[in-house]
Amino acid sequence: MTEAEWLACNDPKPMLAFLRGRATDRKLRLFSVAIGKLLAHGGASKMRKLPST
Secondary structure (H helix, E strand, C coil): CCHHHHHHCCCHHHHHHHHCCCCCHHHHHHHHHHHHHHHHCCCHHHHHHCCCC
């Protein structure tokens, strides 16, 4: 997965598949918290509006 594909991705499943075996447990937990916060505050539509940094 390229950076462009990551930033354009609206579904966390392929993102998690990419991270499997590459990320520590802590990083996976942080990823899960970030996705949960996005969903709690307006859903996936906000993912497309996040600035890329």
